[in-house]
Amino acid sequence: MNHLLETKNLSVDFHTAGGTVHAVRNVNWHLDAGETLAILGESGSGKSVSASAIMNLIDTPPGEIVSGEILYQGKDVLKMSTEQRRQLNGHKIAMIFQDPLSHLNPVYTVGFQISETMMARGVSRAEAQERTLQLMERVGIIEPHIKIDAYPHQFSGGQRQRLMIAMALAFEPDVLIADEPTTALDVTVQEQILKLLKDLQQETGMGILLITHDLGVVAEVADRVVVMNSGEVVETGLANDVYRRPSHPYTQKLISAIPGSGELAQPLPDSTPNILEVNQLCKSYGNFHALQNASFTIGEGESVAIVGESGSGKSTLAKCLLRLEDTSEGTALYRGKDLLSLKDKELLKIRRDIQMVFQDPTQSLNPRMSIFDLISEAFVIHPDILPKSQWKSRVAELLEQVGLSAQHMSRYPHQFSGGQRQRIAIARALALEPKLIVCDEAVSALDVSIQAQVINLLTDLQQKLGISYLFIAHDLPLVRDFAHRVIVMRGGRIVEQGTVEQIFEHPQESYTRNLLAASLHPDPEVQQQRRQERLLETA
Known part of the structure; x- marks a missing residue:
């Protein structure tokens, strides 16, 4: 019997000026209906890249799926036409992202954005509006008939994540991919969002592919776990078995760092x-x-x-x-x-x-500035701190202090994961000691x-x-x-x-x-x- 969703020997490369990056290498896992599979790993482990491959969200170039299969109910989506993929995405396979504020359009009301997903597939405006109200109420938005005309910035982080879930559930998909859905949420809101996902799963029977670095989230909702490191699957198993009897040194390191x-x-x-x-x-x-x-x-x-x-x-x-x-x-x-x-x-x-490290590095780091410029800007504003001849070595030192490499200083914020961007923000705050x-x-x-x-x-x-x-x-x-x-x-x-x-x-x-x-x-x-x-x- 076919699994609901399965990857077989999936490999993804990114061709850059510095050479080819093997982001995902021979990844194998499967997800069944009604099951929650957690993909656990650090930033850069390939978690989000493999999910993006499923949703056809990898920019090509520089990205390239070099080998493997992605099977939805036994059919390889990589062999489907663009129109077939478009019909599949959002309808049968939906995704909620790590940072809802970056994925909700700030100039449109949330009601329009949820309705738009349905109207794009031929649903009438009136029917889409009614369905939007039902979805907003189902995901716990209070007074949806009022909030339907509000804008994303008028909601809290937890409410925006609920709105993303409502948008993803517009067509009751078979698979919901949740990419770090509770990363920036406080504990009580995190608990509510995870309970909402489990309740919705019980109602619809959908499979949930949960991408996370939080072992507490895994313990709360996951049935099975796939552990990834450097683009490869290093361990798989039931959530309880992986936590209590980790076999791979990388998994052991993750658990010891909790x-x-x-x-x-x-x-x-x-x-x-x-x-x-x-x-x-x-x-x-x-x-x-x-x-x-x-x-x-x-x-x-x-x-x-x-x-x-x-x-x-x-x-x-x-x-x-x-x-x-x-x-x-x-x-x-x-x-x-x-x-x-x-x-x-x-x-x-x-x-x-007095320096500040903000919650959302996507908003606090200027996308037009290189990492070197972002960190050394402190020395421009306060020129008495450090001679210009020492700026490069100091930036390199700060990057290495927060777990990055000196080679990263020529890159731009969009070329890093969310976790890596936060490390850059911390390095920037530390620049002035x-x-x-x-x-x-x-x-x-x-x-x-x-x-x-x-x-x-x-x-x-x-x-x-x-x-x-x-x-x-x-x-x-x-x-x-x-x-x-x-x-x-x-x-x-x-x-x-x-x-x-x-x-x-x-x-x-x-x-x-x-x-x-x-x-x-x-x-x-x-x-x-x-x-x-x-x-x-x-x-």
Whole structure:
């Protein structure tokens, strides 16, 4: 009997000026109806390239499928005509992407974009509109009859991912390819999206091909796992077997890099001087209060993490501190100087001491600038830091610090994966050797081993240079390993703050306890037990 979807000896090359890159080599796996197959691996392992080959999304040139078969219900899609592939894609095989904001057109309403997928295949406008409302309601968009006329930027990250799922489900496909669907989402929204996918799978019987680097996501939803490294499949098996008895050294390395099992960081001494003191910070947009009386401190050489759901005010707080947003009330004293009232010249001098790594490197890295230009731009703005003759060697050093190569400096952002772009953004922030770095989901898109590498790098820099961090994250195990103190936000307010031990071992607020409960465990057996306990609690 034919599998629903199968690749046989699939190989994909990319012909570049520097030579041929063998992105995918002799890849074999299969997916059956009603099954979730996870393709696990780091950035550059070939996960997304193999999915793009299925959807006919590889740019040729420079890409080329050099050998193999992609079988849908036993028929090789690579031998189909362009029109046959077009009828198959979106109708029988659909895909949701890692970054929904980059794949939703900002100038069209979300309702039009979902309807357009159906009208392109001959569905009437009225029928498409009605179906769009049904889909938006099914994926959990509140008040779909109002939100249907809204634009992508008016939705949170989790809501945009729900809209992408609605678009993909327009024709009830047999196969849904989910490429890192929860990478940038907080734990509670991630839980909701994964539950939505499983519920939809049970309703329709579709097979889900899940591309991820998150072992917690694998434990929650995957039946089987394919582990890829350097374009090759190195291990396959049931999710539980691969986690408990990994046979390949690469899989063993991935599992050993999972955060959340190390010793808790000890709080700094009470005598530690503060580098930042935030008092009664408020930010309003009309009648909407995005921040309400936020007060906290960061000590010299201290890591303070902020956790909370989307819309809790985490990123707004960070942008206010860096003067990227104006505040309504409050003060933010950096070594005694109020950042919120400084004149432009004074602020420019302090900006070299305070850097930010943004959540979405696609938006924060200029696509027209090479990686060398992006990182060395700091030396252009602050020419007294480094002689121009040393710029190239310093950029090379920074790239290698974050796990990239000096050879990458001549490339452009679009030539890198999402995780690699985030590493470039971190290297850029480190260029000025700042005293305080604001990390807004700075490692959320990274693979676990690179994540561990970057966290070790940040920790080493902190120990050597006394750097302080304001670390915004949704990955609670990572926060547990990295931070000295934790701030929990909800609805623009700080609801709880304390040491890592206080927050993780003795949380006082029910909201904090719910956040911790929603965090995924990489062990499938443990995660299944947690799932059953939650079902009993809600029954």
